[in-house]
Amino acid sequence: IIEHKWFEFGKDEEGNDLSKTVISREYSSEWKVGDEPYYPVNDAKNGELYQKYRALADKETKVTFGGRLGEYKYYDMDAVIDSALKCASQMLK
């Protein structure tokens, strides 16, 4: 549940707290054609396809693939930043 007043719509034009609050609820759902593909689906078929891309990526000497897209992996923000920092420190050694 997102309660918007904590990051937007929380004040009136004079900066006073509003007397009402607005919440949104998020529900998970299966992806279908027309939806934006937000999350990697780590099933066997996609895992095999990813391994093929990984093999090609490993041959690249001047490109590093990282993050959700590059590693085809579910990451939250803190985890992806941690992974990027570790990758950078490895590269800069």
Ligand SMILES: Cc1cc2nc3c(=O)[nH]c(=O)nc-3n(C[C@H](O)[C@H](O)[C@H](O)COP(=O)(O)OP(=O)(O)OC[C@H]3O[C@@H](n4cnc5c(N)ncnc54)[C@H](O)[C@@H]3O)c2cc1C
């Ligand atoms: C709806 C939603 C809600 C989320 N909520 C949270 C949350 O509440 N808390 C939290 O911690 N995390 C949340 N996340 C996760 C967080 O957004 C991701 O973990 C993080 O953005 C992943 O970073 P990334 O660098 O791997 O990928 P991204 O941030 O997706 O960056 C990938 C970049 O690559 C670019 N790109 C793609 N293809 C190409 C190409 N061919 N050539 C060049 N560039 C390309 C894209 O434009 C994009 O800028 C949420 C994600 C989504 C989708």
